[in-house]
Amino acid sequence: MDDEICGSGLNGAVLVERGSFVAPxxxxxxxxxxxxxxxxxxxxxxxxxxxxxxxxxxxxxxxxPHPPVVRRGSSDGVATPAPLGPVIEALPELEAMLAETxxxxxxxxxxxxxxxxxxxxxxxxxxxxxxxxxxTLELVRHLGRRLEGxxxxxxxxxxxxxxxxxxxxxxxxxxxxxxxxxxRMHVPTLTLSAVAELVETSGSAxxxxxxxxxxxxxxxxxxxxxxxxxxxxxxxxxxAVRARVSRVSTAGQDVLAAAAxxxxxxRVDLLARVAERPAEAIDECVQRGLLVAGSDxxxxxxxxxxxxETVETGLAPAVRTRLHERALGALTALGSSxxxxxxxxxxxxxxxxxxxxxxxxxxxxxxxLGAHHEAAEEYRLALRFADVLDxxxxxxxxxxxxxxxxxxxxxxxxxxxxxxxxxxxDLEGDVEQVGAAQRWLSRYSWFFGRGEDSRRYxxxxxxxxxxxxxxxxxxxxxxxxxxxxxxxxxxxxxVLWGDRAIALARVLGDHEVEAHALNNVxxxxxxxxxxxxxxxxxxxxxxxxxxHDLHEHAARAYTxxxxxxxxxxxxxxxxEYLTAGIAYCTDRDLDAWSTYMTAWHAASxxxxxxxxxxxxxxxxxxxxxxxxxxxxxxxxxxxxxxAVRGGAPAAExxxxxxxxxxxxxxxxxxxxxxxLALAEAGWVRGDxxxxxxxxxxxxxxxxxxxxxVERGELAWWLRESGLETPPDLQVSGPFGLMLGGxxxxxxxxxxxxxxxxxxxxxxxxxxxxxxxxxxGEQLRAMGADATRLALLRDRHExxxxxxxxPRARTRGNPAGLTGRELEVLVLLADGLxxxxxxxxxxxxxxxVDHHVSAILRKLGEANRSAAVAAARxxxxxxxxxxxxxxxx
Numbered sequence: 001m002d003d004e005i006c007g008s009g010l011n012g013a014v015l016v017e018r019g020s021f022v023a024p025x026x027x028x029x030x031x032x033x034x035x036x037x038x039x040x041x042x043x044x045x046x047x048x049x050x051x052x053x054x055x056x057x058x059x060x061x062x063x064x065p066h067p068p069v070v071r072r073g074s075s076d077g078v079a080t081p082a083p084l085g086p087v088i089e090a091l092p093e094l095e096a097m098l099a100e101t102x103x104x105x106x107x108x109x110x111x112x113x114x115x116x117x118x119x120x121x122x123x124x125x126x127x128x129x130x131x132x133x134x135x136t137l138e139l140v141r142h143l144g145r146r147l148e149g150x151x152x153x154x155x156x157x158x159x160x161x162x163x164x165x166x167x168x169x170x171x172x173x174x175x176x177x178x179x180x181x182x183x184r185m186h187v188p189t190l191t192l193s194a195v196a197e198l199v200e201t202s203g204s205a206x207x208x209x210x211x212x213x214x215x216x217x218x219x220x221x222x223x224x225x226x227x228x229x230x231x232x233x234x235x236x237x238x239x240a241v242r243a244r245v246s247r248v249s250t251a252g253q254d255v256l257a258a259a260a261x262x263x264x265x266x267r268v269d270l271l272a273r274v275a276e277r278p279a280e281a282i283d284e285c286v287q288r289g290l291l292v293a294g295s296d297x298x299x300x301x302x303x304x305x306x307x308x309e310t311v312e313t314g315l316a317p318a319v320r321t322r323l324h325e326r327a328l329g330a331l332t333a334l335g336s337s338x339x340x341x342x343x344x345x346x347x348x349x350x351x352x353x354x355x356x357x358x359x360x361x362x363x364x365x366x367x368x369l370g371a372h373h374e375a376a377e378e379y380r381l382a383l384r385f386a387d388v389l390d391x392x393x394x395x396x397x398x399x400x401x402x403x404x405x406x407x408x409x410x411x412x413x414x415x416x417x418x419x420x421x422x423x424x425x426d427l428e429g430d431v432e433q434v435g436a437a438q439r440w441l442s443r444y445s446w447f448f449g450r451g452e453d454s455r456r457y458x459x460x461x462x463x464x465x466x467x468x469x470x471x472x473x474x475x476x477x478x479x480x481x482x483x484x485x486x487x488x489x490x491x492x493x494x495v496l497w498g499d500r501a502i503a504l505a506r507v508l509g510d511h512e513v514e515a516h517a518l519n520n521v522x523x524x525x526x527x528x529x530x531x532x533x534x535x536x537x538x539x540x541x542x543x544x545x546x547x548h549d550l551h552e553h554a555a556r557a558y559t560x561x562x563x564x565x566x567x568x569x570x571x572x573x574x575x576e577y578l579t580a581g582i583a584y585c586t587d588r589d590l591d592a593w594s595t596y597m598t599a600w601h602a603a604s605x606x607x608x609x610x611x612x613x614x615x616x617x618x619x620x621x622x623x624x625x626x627x628x629x630x631x632x633x634x635x636x637x638x639x640x641x642x643a644v645r646g647g648a649p650a651a652e653x654x655x656x657x658x659x660x661x662x663x664x665x666x667x668x669x670x671x672x673x674x675x676l677a678l679a680e681a682g683w684v685r686g687d688x689x690x691x692x693x694x695x696x697x698x699x700x701x702x703x704x705x706x707x708x709v710e711r712g713e714l715a716w717w718l719r720e721s722g723l724e725t726p727p728d729l730q731v732s733g734p735f736g737l738m739l740g741g742x743x744x745x746x747x748x749x750x751x752x753x754x755x756x757x758x759x760x761x762x763x764x765x766x767x768x769x770x771x772x773x774x775x776g777e778q779l780r781a782m783g784a785d786a787t788r789l790a791l792l793r794d795r796h797e798x799x800x801x802x803x804x805x806p807r808a809r810t811r812g813n814p815a816g817l818t819g820r821e822l823e824v825l826v827l828l829a830d831g832l833x834x835x836x837x838x839x840x841x842x843x844x845x846x847x848v849d850h851h852v853s854a855i856l857r858k859l860g861e862a863n864r865s866a867a868v869a870a871a872r873x874x875x876x877x878x879x880x881x882x883x884x885x886x887x888x
Contacts, residue, residue, distance in 0.1 A: 016194040016219070018053050021187060025057050029068060030121040030151035036181045037152035039144050041129075041173055043160030044187035047220030047237065047306055050157040053187060054125055057155070061123060068153070069120055074127035077305065078263030079344035080362065080377045081133040083369040086126050091116060103370045104549040106135070107587045110142045114150065117143075121151040128305075129158040130169055134371040137172050141586070147181040160186065168373070171624065189217035202226040220304050227289065241310040248288060251281035256302075259291060260312035261323040261348075263341075265299035273330045274323060325349035339365065340374075343381055352385035360397075367404060370588060376404040395424035395433070402440070409592040411448045411628055418444060435464035436473045439480050446484065447592070449629035451666035458484055472513065475504040479517040486524045487669060494524035515544040515553040523560040527567060527707050534564075555585050555593035563600045566607065569709055569753050574604045595627050599634040606638045609756035611646075611783050614638050629661040633670050636661070637677050644681045645757070645779075647786035655681060668701040672710065675701075679717045684790045692721045699726075708732060715739060738762055744771070751846055757784060764791040770819040773803040777818070777854075817858060822876075824851045829868045829877055 028038040044050050061067045073089030075081055088095050091113065101109045117124065126132070126140070143154060163169045176182045190198075195217060196208035204226050215221035215237070224240035228247075234240045245256060258275035259266055266274075271282060282300070285291040290307070291300045302308040312320070328345040336342060343358035363378035379401035386394045402417035422437035442457035458481050465474040482497035501517035504510075518541035526534025542557035544550070558581025565574035578601045585594035602617035621627060621635035640654030655678055662670040675698035682690030695717040712735025715725045719739060725731070731739055734753060737746035743766045750759035756778060763775035772795065779788040795802050817825065827837055837848045852864065861867040871877050 016198060017190055018049060018056065018187075021053055021185065022056055022060060024185070025053075025153070025155065026060060028153045029061065029123060030153055031068075032121060032151060034121065034151040035149065037143075037147035037150035037154070039140075039147060039152075039154040039156070039176070039182045041182075041184045042155055042157045042187065043184065044157075045161045045189070045218065046159050047218045047304055048187045048189055049219045050187055051127060051304075052219070054127065054155060054157065058123075058125075068151075069122045070125070071117075071122060072125040072127070074264065075129065075131035075133070075136070076264045077128075077131045079341050080366075080374050080381070081131060081136075081371075082338060082340045082362070083133050083135040083366045083371040083374065084139065085136065086129075086132060087113065087136055087139055090124060090126065098369070102368050103551065103588055106370050110139055110587075113139060114143060114146060117152050118150050123153045123155070126154070126156045129156045130162050130167075132169070133366070134168065134373045135366075135369045136371075137168055138370065138586075141172055141175060144176040144179055144182050147179070165623070174623070175620075190219055190222065191217065195222055198222060198226060204229070206232075220306060224307075237306055238310040241307045242314065244288075244290065245311060248290065249281065249284060251275075251277045252284040252288075252290075255281045255285050256290060256311050257315055257319065258323055258326075259285075259300060259302065260308045260315070261320065261345075262327055263308070264301035264305075266301070267299050270330055270334065271300060274326045276326070321349050325351070328354065340378070343378060347381055347384065352388040356382045356385050356389065363400070363404075372404050372407045376401055376408065376410070379404060391424050392428055392430070395421045395428065395430075398424065399433075399437070402444075406444060406447075407590065407592065409595065409624075409627055411444055415441065415444045415448060431464060432468060432471070432473055435461045435468075435477065438464060439473065439477045442480055442484070446487070447628045447630060449661060449665040449670075455484060470504055470508075472508065472510050475501050475508060475510055475513040476516065478504065479513055479520060482517060482520040486520045487667060489527070489669060491524045491528040495521055498524075511544050511548045512550055512553060515541045515548075515550055516556070518544070519553065519556050519560055523564055526560075526564045531568070535561075538564075551588050551590060552593070555581065555590050555597075558584060559593060559597050559600070562597060562604075566600055566604045567707055567709065569607065569755065571604055571608055571754050575601070578604065591624075592628065592631070595621055595624055596631045599631050599638075602638045603634050606642065607757075608754050609782050611642050615642055618642075629665060630670070633658050633661050633665075633674065637673055641677045641680065642783070644677070644684055645782075645784035645787045647684075647789075651681060672698050672701055672714075676713055676717060679721070683717070683720055684786050686790070686793065688721070691717070692723065695721045695723065699723075709735075712736065734758065734762075738765075741765075743767075747771075748844055748847070751844060756782060757787070760784075761787070761791065764788075764795070767800075769801050769803050772801075774818055774820065776803065817855060817876075821851055821855050821858075824848070825855055825868070825871055826877065828852070828855070828864055829871070 071090040073086035192212045195212040221237040228243040255275045324345045339358040339362035346355035359378045359382040363375040366375035398421035405414035425433040438461035445453035461477040479501035485493035498517045498521035505513035522537030545554035562578035606614035618635040618639040636658035643651035662674040679694035712731045715731045734749035747762040760775040760778045
């Protein structure tokens with residue numbers, strides 16, 4: 001096969017300059033011995049030849065002695081995509097499972113897909129992924145993360161010029177970018193020489209340079225021009241398509257019009273019924289290369305969707321409406337159950353009742369399988385025909401659409417849709433639904449950072465519902481009130497409303513409310529007066545939610561079990577629950593919750609000094625489109641504080657945005673951490689006024705509602721600002737040791753907690769210059785050099801000794817070990833174990849590990865004995881005295 005000209009044919013695939021792209025695809029084809037599968041995202045502009053390239057790959061595979069199984073499906077942009085549409089096209093044996101699959105059981109379906117693909121070497125092609133539904137993208141994510149041991153080559157084509165930074169496909173590709181086995185390939189347009197070759201092959205009289213310039217080398221545009229046999233190059237590719245269509249008979253043009261309305265994969269019998277033309281007219285379109293076999297080799301489609309769109313947009317409105325009406329009638333007569341396509345044709349032919357019926361059925365299916373974006377689109381379609389519906393039904397549609405917007409983190413529209421529902425319920429005199437809408441608006445307003453609105457709606461909901469017999473909505477309103485109190489840090493109010501909700505829920509046998517209220521009470525207790533009881537209540541909430549498939553309540557339990565333990569600096573427990581919770585929500589398409597937990601996971605990594613990981617997680621949150629302020633604020637604080645500590649200029653913008661968002665919420669739990677981050681930024685800059693202003697703002701929030709850990713950090717920054725620490729803060733733990741001047745004890749305590757930054761800050765206040773130098777090295781290694789310099793500045797201003805810089809690499813100490821590291825090295829030479837070193841030096845085993853690791857790194861050796869031998873060769877050990885030289 002020639003690498004430059006792979007084959008040609010102006011009515012079919014044109015494969016010029018594509019041989020070099022087929023080779024890596026062929027290399028990735030799996031065999032029975034494949035250890036790790038491959039997934040390739042094949043991108044390029046519309047018409048660049050992605051589908052033709054896939055076709056060439058499949059032709060090459062068919063010629064192999066033992067070809068892999070080929071599975072192929074595609075998405076289209078005609079109607080709202082059906083959930084998992086291209087997957088079921090590729091794996092039709094799974095269709096029966098869809099009827100039994102819900103959002104709760106979708107992970108089981110995904111595992112079944114992987115099991116099916118693992119049975120034998122397989123090539124799975126999913127075309128036009130930019131049009132794919134949410135559930136299909138989630139399956140691709142599922143497979144992309146589980147390629148180990150899977151004999152699979154997955155090829156997903158997409159238009160890379162039609163997906164932007166906030167697109168779901170962009171996020172998916174970014175999420176998998178660093179995954180082993182996943183790659184991205186870009187298909188470029190044709191060069192001038194390739195266009196010239198095509199012109200010569202076709203026998204056209206067109207000038208190649210002009211053709212290349214006008215088409216920009218787009219293969220579809222080029223071949224449409226050549227096939228149209230025009231004397232001049234048309235201005236656009238659509239003009240070229242129209243020129244080709246004009247040469248077809250009237251009957252053939254009617255067929256093309258019907259094919260444009262029906263979309264890809266239209267069967268011949270359906271196409272004939274909608275076009276009301278004989279099979280000969282269809283044959284004409286195939287013979288002229290305007291229609292080709294679809295991806296399933298049974299239906300017909302345009303050679304490219306650009307051609308379909310061109311024909312469709314060229315139809316007169318009356319003609320288009322008539323064709324959609326015929327399509328609706330024909331599909332209904334044939335017994336179609338594709339509610340997404342039926343809803344589309346009904347809507348486009350202005351059959352309102354049918355459009356609503358099919359759109360609601362399509363939305364329910366999409367929501368059931370976790371394609372919430374598509375469910376929202378179908379509810380919007382149904383609401384286009386609100387004038388044919390009664391008011392109660394319209395209100396219900398607004399309620400449903402609001403919930404789908406909420407699940408997809410589209411909070412502004414969630415609020416607007418629920419407000420419309422509230423107004424209609426009020427007109428209907430449906431008191432219970434009015435109260436329910438008020439309670440939901442309270443919830444959404446909190447997520448959107450509108451604290452005052454949230455509290456107002458919460459009170460309205462209780463007042464409305466208490467006029468009715470006690471039921472689910474009243475119990476949930478009680479629990480919502482408890483939740484708002486918990487979020488504001490008011491433990492007694494949380495327990496009061498939470499206990500009322502739990503008692504009513506148990507009378508009603510309402511597991512949903514019980515899980516919700518237990519979560520609120522548990523979180524308040526965990527952060528307040530009884531940590532163990534709080535963990536117990538949260539565990540009970542999670543258990544109830546998991547047993548009864550209450551997805552959102554399980555997400556809340558995971559979130560609060562993780563986030564609360566980050567606040568309490570119990571990082572092992574926090575990371576365990578956050579990791580599990582993010583996986584749980586990712587599997588179930590709960591974007592808002594996974595985003596929020598990712599922000600807290602970033603905070604956990606940040607506090608533990610894992611700055612690259614923390615920055616990556618924070619940026620992952622900040623990249624996601626339309627996320628709520630409560631998710632964005634902690635991510636901004638993490639990214640901004642890392643920038644502060646590293647001296648990066650982005651710090652001001654990041655923390656400034658966090659401040660604006662936090663103040664808009666009016667919630668202390670949002671404002672407090674931002675104020676402390678800004679206080680730290682002021683301290684690093686040496687801006688005493690900013691430090692004092694921000695720490696005063698934090699103190700004025702009534703610090704008594706915060707945990708002891710949070711109060712300790714506030715007390716520290718009050719000290720740094722020169723303000724008096726109020727006695728009612730009652731600071732204990734590592735911060736208490738710092739405030740008491742017990743620097744080494746505080747450093748050891750912070751090391752035990754797992755906070756290396758605070759450990760270094762404590763060490764930097766020690767009287768020992770060696771300790772200060774060790775603190776500086778630790779901060780430099782973490783990427784917190786601005787912190788190091790600020791600490792040295794403060795020592796200098798206080799008249800304390802400051803290290804002059806890294807220890808000179810003298811002949812007696814060529815590796816530049818610190819004094820404590822030289823002391824440890826001597827003891828290593830004496831054969832002491834880490835436990836013995838810990839006891840001898842009065843430091844923790846973890847500190848010993850740190851020193852030993854530093855010695856091995858500086859000496860460039862892999863183990864202790866090799867390090868001792870290297871030190872002897874360098875003359876370090878014989879020359880050691882009892883007091884190693886320490887620059888002052």
